Amino acid sequence: MTTVGLVGANGHGKHHRRRIAQLDGVRLIAVADTQPVEPDPPLPDGVRVFTGHREMLAAAAxxxxxxxxxxxxxxxxxxxxLRAGADVLLEKPPVRTVDEHHRLMAVLAETGRACQVGFQALGSRAAGLLWDAVAREKVxxxxAVxxxxxxxxxxARAPWAGRRSVGGRAVVDGVLVNPLAHAVMQSLATAAAAGAGxxxxxxxxxxxxxxxEVxxxxxxxxxxxxxxxxxxAATLAGEDFIAGEIIVDGSAGRAVLEYPTDRLALPGESEPRRVEGRTDLLENLIAHRAAAGVPLLSPLSRTLTFTAVLAALTDPALPPPVLVEARERDGVRVIPGINAVLRxxxxxxVLPSEAAVAWAVPPHRRSLTP
Known part of the structure; x- marks a missing residue:
């Protein structure tokens, strides 16, 4: 039996509570949250509740x-x-800076523990088929759109949402590094499969x-x-919904992966097909604990490039994002014509400023040094 402690039991933490309840050989024994734990889904009998993670680690182990x-x-x-002897499933984005990433990698080496990062789309069989295909051709x-x-x-869901800092501490938010971080990570993984360096x-x-502020x-x-x-190219002020696509052009033609739904069209296929099979990252972490020969699908080391990108996209030296005019539609703000610009x-x-989009401004350039 693998025992699990959950730090952050509300919000997305409720997804983890439901998932743990579905797994055999896994038992939630403790949760920690600074706010009262929401009752749905109900905590199993015997789960201990703490307001701080250190108390949870010491008492529940x-x-x-x-x-x-x-x-x-x-x-x-x-x-x-990690220093308390636990392996970790760390939600994305893992950390804020490259220095923090290397610091956490050093703790992994020091403790011999494992850290899986919650980029669950990396466990997709559809993505694996795409990566196998791009590895065989010239990309x-x-x-990603x-x-x-x-x-x-x-x-309004949290004090840090939409902010660059809270109480003097830098926070991480913005369309590419939080809600659509998976689009960035999946496209980086695709470039890696293509041998892009x-x-x-x-x-x-x-x-x-x-x-x-973001x-x-x-x-x-x-x-x-x-x-x-x-x-x-991504927005939270969109017109028609685009779930998230990774588009690859290469010597064999075009491939498109809709990563949230695992729908894939490889070169020569006119219509996307649903590819069943996605390995759960918690299950993968538990299997890795049981057998060292089982590799992690989303180890901290695999996400270093993402952290370098995140640091560039949230660089404190960047000026505030430019305000553009939006229209209210069904209670949300929509930028007219944005989907055509994304596509x-x-x-x-060609970036919007280079395409003479009326509201666009010249880009900022940053070097990347993982």
């Missing part, structure tokens, strides 16, 4: 700790859990539709050591 707290709190909690370009909607309540620079355009619409163009270009950017790798 779980085998695995799931950390589902605001990103700027991750490092300290993960260090404490000429990669893009997503168009979601979020209303004002999304930015490391990304060496990024050009960033950041926009907002409301009085927040972006809700962003465009990023990455250049890799081998010359490959990757473009990510054009993904298709051409």
């Amino acid at each position: 779980p085998d695995v700790v799931i950390i589902c707290t605001p990103p700027h709190t991750h490092l300290a909690i993960a260090e404490d859990a 000429t370009g990669i893009a 997503a168009s979601w909607q979020r209303d004002d309540s999304y930015y 490391a990304p060496v620079s990024v050009e960033i355009e950041r926009y907002r539709t409301r009085p927040i 972006d809700d619409t962003a465009f990023a163009r990455f250049t890799f050591a081998g010359g490959l270009v990757l473009v990510v 054009a950017t993904a298709r051409t790798a």
